Amino acid sequence: MIPKINGLGRSFAGVAAYCLHDAPTPDERSPETSERVAWTDTRNLATIRAERAARLMAATAKAAPDLKRLAGGSRGGRKLAKPVLHYSLSWARDETPDRREMSRAVDGSLEALGLDGHEALVVAHEDTRHPHVHVVANRVDPETGKAATLGNSKLRLSRWAEGYEREQGRIRCEERVKNNERRRAGQELVRTPWERPRHWARVRRERMVPGRARRARGPRDEERVDMEAWRRVEAEAWETVADGRWRSLRHLETRAREEWVELHRRQEEMRQRLDRESRTVLGRLRIWRTERSLRELAGAIRGRQDLVEGWREDLDGYHRDERAELGKAHGERAREIERGWHKFYRSRLVEAERRAWAVRETMKERQETRERERGPSIIIPIPRPRQPRGPERGGGGFER
Structure with a gap:
């Protein structure tokens, strides 16, 4: 099935x-x-x-x-x-x-x-x-x-x-x-190596999509920079960003898994404790003291079922709020990682453009220096052979 x-x-x-x-x-x-x-x-x-x-x-x-x-x-x-x-x-x-x-x-x-x-x-x-x-x-x-x-x-x-x-x-x-x-x-869980980092619900929620994070734009003025040098520096920057993002998100995922396991363990212990306490009068009185409600004193002593169910619903609501807060915290951490690596990538693009501009200027200086070393070019005119005119051209020119 x-x-x-x-x-x-x-x-x-x-x-x-x-x-x-x-x-x-x-x-x-x-x-x-x-x-x-x-x-x-x-x-x-x-x-x-x-x-x-x-x-x-x-x-x-x-x-x-x-x-x-x-x-x-x-x-x-x-x-x-x-x-x-x-x-x-x-x-x-x-x-x-x-x-x-x-x-x-x-x-x-x-x-x-x-x-x-x-x-x-x-x-x-x-x-x-x-x-x-x-x-x-x-x-x-x-x-x-x-x-x-x-x-x-x-x-x-x-x-x-x-x-x-x-x-x-x-x-x-x-x-x-x-x-x-x-x-x-x-x-x-038991997963193959290429399936382990793929938790698509968390990927969509926390925007952990490496393939869509690359937003490389060309330099502002491509005529003033060396494009080959710019592409080389940009590729090196993206390789650093991709590796760093993967390591950061893997570390976040491992830490988040441990926190979720600890949260579920603690919530399960609280539910079991509530079930144990609700079976005895002293336990129900201890729960009532935390509730601080005089109307529920008689119900707590008698062990009224609807009161116990209300305590359980309140505990479930508190647990849902805890899980929501933990999920939001993990999402915010993932977004901080994304923002940090995006900022690093943009700074590396600026550095790539600066280095590419420097390479272009260096190449231009070298060309000018080479031209100065050669000296001014002297153009020697080549005499053209004399072209025949008139009847000598075979029927064109002077007419009889």
């Missing part, structure tokens, strides 16, 4: 058209045939017709503020820009799951992502050698209007896929099992 998140989007109609029709070709951008579709199904929708599912999900996403108001919540908050989630589930070539088995896997994956109560469109394709199914889910809850948080969605699907393969009685991806065990232990 290989789950793959294709990404988030804005248009339900666009992704539904791709799933419900054949793959587009260069000549035909919007094919009308649907030969690769084996079967379709819906989840939590008032219709079983796949053609109407996209419109209903789009209407639900558009009515999110009204759903929040009807559920007793606030209509405020940032508007959800990408309500569409598109992912696929693929089986091995030697597996032959039927529709019932595929539907069971889809329900399990939706539950792992926390979308079991959300609207979804399921489309199974049979145009490849391996069976696979596409899932188009609506992130907006049809009852509360709130958007589902998809943090660590790939990790959730990875753990679910490992459990699914264990239920089937055969582990087909050993590396996934090793990586999940290392994640639980807080260790580094």
Whole structure:
């Protein structure tokens, strides 16, 4: 089982058209045939017709503020820009799951992502050698209007896929099992050397893209500098910048990983301590003393469940704020590294232009010195042979 998140989007109609029709070709951008579709199904929708599912999900996403108001919540908050989630589930070539088995896997994956109560469109394709199914889910809850948080969605699907393969009685991806065990232990994942520095979510967030950082511009006046010398100095400068940036960002990544492991360990200890303290009266009183609320004294003594759940929610909110602050700090460090190396690169370009101008001036001085040593050039006229005139030219000139 290989789950793959294709990404988030804005248009339900666009992704539904791709799933419900054949793959587009260069000549035909919007094919009308649907030969690769084996079967379709819906989840939590008032219709079983796949053609109407996209419109209903789009209407639900558009009515999110009204759903929040009807559920007793606030209509405020940032508007959800990408309500569409598109992912696929693929089986091995030697597996032959039927529709019932595929539907069971889809329900399990939706539950792992926390979308079991959300609207979804399921489309199974049979145009490849391996069976696979596409899932188009609506992130907006049809009852509360709130958007589902998809943090660590790939990790959730990875753990679910490992459990699914264990239920089937055969582990087909050993590396996934090793990586999940290392994640639980807080260790580094097993990756090939060229994959280790590529954490693309962090790359996009912290702008750690080495290939796009080079902004070499030519000198202001190319006629006054030696371009060969300028290109040579610029290449040396960029080589220094690229190597330094890679080392700096690798050091930041290692340090950030250690800080994240320490933060998760400390937060887990705080959660476990809260669970232990909430089981005894003395522990609940100690928590109440930190809360400083007289209204909760009786509830703390009786061990009221809603009060304990409120403490847990407050602790989770505090932990979310901690993670957000740590992520912002890492992003700011990465931007400082980028700004520092960009400043260094621009200074080296100025130095390259100065050195190239000096090379050009030196070459000009040498040429002038060479001309002075040769002395003034004396032009000796070469006499031209006398040209015949008149009748001697063979019929031109004087006429008779």
